[in-house]
Amino acid sequence: MNQIAEAVLAGDIRTLARAASWIEQRRPEAETLLREIFVRTGRGLLIGVTGPPGAGKSTLCDQLVGVLRREGKTVAVIAVDPSSPFSGGAILGDRIRMQRHHADPGVFIRSMATRGWMGGLAAATLETALLLDAAGFDVILIETVGAGQDEVDVARLAGVTLVVLAPGMGDDVQAIKAGMMEIADVLVLNKADLAGADQLEQQLRTTLAIGASKELPAIVRTVAEEGTGVAETLAAARAAARTADDPARVAHLWSLRLRDMLRERLMDRYPAEVFLAAAEEVAARRTDPYTVLNGWLNEH
Amino acid sequence: MNQIAEAVLAGDIRTLARAASWIEQRRPEAETLLREIFVRTGRGLLIGVTGPPGAGKSTLCDQLVGVLRREGKTVAVIAVDPSSPFSGGAILGDRIRMQRHHADPGVFIRSMATRGWMGGLAAATLETALLLDAAGFDVILIETVGAGQDEVDVARLAGVTLVVLAPGMGDDVQAIKAGMMEIADVLVLNKADLAGADQLEQQLRTTLAIGASKELPAIVRTVAEEGTGVAETLAAARAAARTADDPARVAHLWSLRLRDMLRERLMDRYPAEVFLAAAEEVAARRTDPYTVLNGWLNEH
Secondary structure, eight states: OOHHHHHHHTTOHHHHHHHHHHHHHTOHHHHHHHHHHGGGOSOSEEEEEEOSTTSOHHHHHHHHHHHHHHTTOOEEEEEEOOOBTTTTBOOSHHHHHHGGGTTOTTEEEEEEOOGGGOSOHHHHHHHHHHHHHHTTOSEEEEEEOSOSHHHHHHHHTTSEEEEEEOSSOOHHHHHHHHHHHTTOSEEEEOSTTSTTHHHHHHHHHHHHHHTOSSOOOEEEEOBGGGTBTHHHHHHHHHHHHHHHTSHHHHHHHHHHHHHHHHHHHHHHTSOHHHHHHHHHHHHTTSSOHHHHHHHHHHHO | OOHHHHHHHTTOHHHHHHHHHHHHTTOHHHHHHHHHHGGGOSOSEEEEEEOSTTSOHHHHHHHHHHHHHHTTOOEEEEEEOOOBTTTTBOOSHHHHHHGGGTTOTTEEEEEEOOGGGOSOHHHHHHHHHHHHHHTTOSEEEEEEOSOSHHHHHHHHTTSEEEEEEOSSOOHHHHHHHHHHHTTOSEEEEOSTTSTTHHHHHHHHHHHHHHTOSSOOOEEEEOBGGGTBTHHHHHHHHHHHHHHHTSHHHHHHHHHHHHHHHHHHHHHHTSOHHHHHHHHHHHHTTSSOHHHHHHHHHHHO
16 A cells, blocks of 8 residues: 555545545546545545525534534535636635634545536545545535535435525525435424424425335424534434445445446546537537537447 | 428427427437437527526516517527426426416427436437527527526526526525626626615626636626516627627537537446446445446446
8 A cells, every 4th residue: 555545544634635636636646546545435424415505504514513523523524615717716605614623633624616617526526525534534524505416416425415404495495405305314404493494394394295205304403503403413414324324225325426437537538629629510510419429429 | 301300390389399308308319300400500599597596587587588579589498497306397486487478389488307316407408409499499598497517507508698696695605606607698686676786786796807807797687576677688698699609609619518418428328237236346345436437438
């Protein structure tokens, strides 16, 4: 085993940061390293935290870190931010809230950029989680800011997924919720002190009852701002993790993960220039997209 | 040219609905048809409409349809809903609002399901838009409910993209906004009668000025509920479309579209069983994901 892998397994913070950058940059060193340390993964508890904007995911994560640290557990937080190529990075709102843990050596915080909307976020986030798992963190929280399919995929790949909701959101949020209900192991009804919390819980229970094709997720009420219900949320996540340890579920999870990783690697074969040259022909209607695609597919 | 292609080009509604289902189901007939009608695409104006939940995208689309119909233009609306496999379909909130156009033969409305979060939404939506473009609709609106990368991709593939924002949203929405600013040709500041509208506009202008690497998007203020600013929004979209007609931009757009379509087709080669068999080995740590992936990549 090489030195870098050993430093990762020893939890060396600088090495972890460096390796996480390799993963984000899709450097071949990342694969070599991850292959070497893979046997040491599968010990930490990976928890995905997702939900619509404004539901209070960051505050909840912050509080979960606090509870875990009081238990003496080490925690890694992977914050998936939709970043802007032109602003040069992620927006700070959520990370500022996490800063009270920045000086704590038992907490490792890493933000993921979305690489100019080219996809691959889920695969890179998963690989970062595997890295931190091998490094020995007891719990790895993956917080996805946003509410779309890509963000949901990220949270789902964690294995145990908390979906955070709050009362008082509009129609669009209702629609998003439907997709997220699928992947929830624990539904966190945050801002439970607001008017509408009872009504939202009732709606959730009704919706869940209709679609009872799998085990129903636990529902936990929280007021994350005040720390209320945070310990209960963690307990529910741990209970879900025990169920998630079922071999059939673990295998299903890995099949989703492998699919995502494969998708990335397949696309790596086609550099940007290939697309641009063909695009001009298609745009001018000198050929059609299907002729182009079939040509590429036959090449590889 | 076969009968179905002719019926599509003639705008036959039943045939369009059937062809749209083929696209969603990834049936080979879809490709055959689209290849045949592709030369007839590129005439309609494709407008993507995206933005965070609650900003008022559906209301704006509904109003845009009204303005276009008064001009005598035909309109297709593709509504991209995060749907739930267990609820059996999309949530109705947004579609109910569009129903006043349902009896109008000059308006065609189609909802896209997200196929169980397996990706491919952007490619399927684009192909549906090409179908409706060939069918002769003057304007094709692609409304994406949601706020994540996948939804943003969908809107971006349209070529002209409206990003709808509203005052009074939290931190998370700010973060999403950064990603969406990139792709906006027109920024629609909806609910402009609310407190905070001036402040939001000021923030947008400041943010845009910092990142002035490309032409700045137009900013239009609307109160979509009352129809205020809707005609101006359409005018701004049309102005953006003229800029978007630049050959370099069109080629870039097609390179993004081809990338998305290729990604789908590559993944079609690997059926679910392949993933599940390997997943069991990986989950048991009898092998690692990279060994598995490299095996697959060498096969094809």
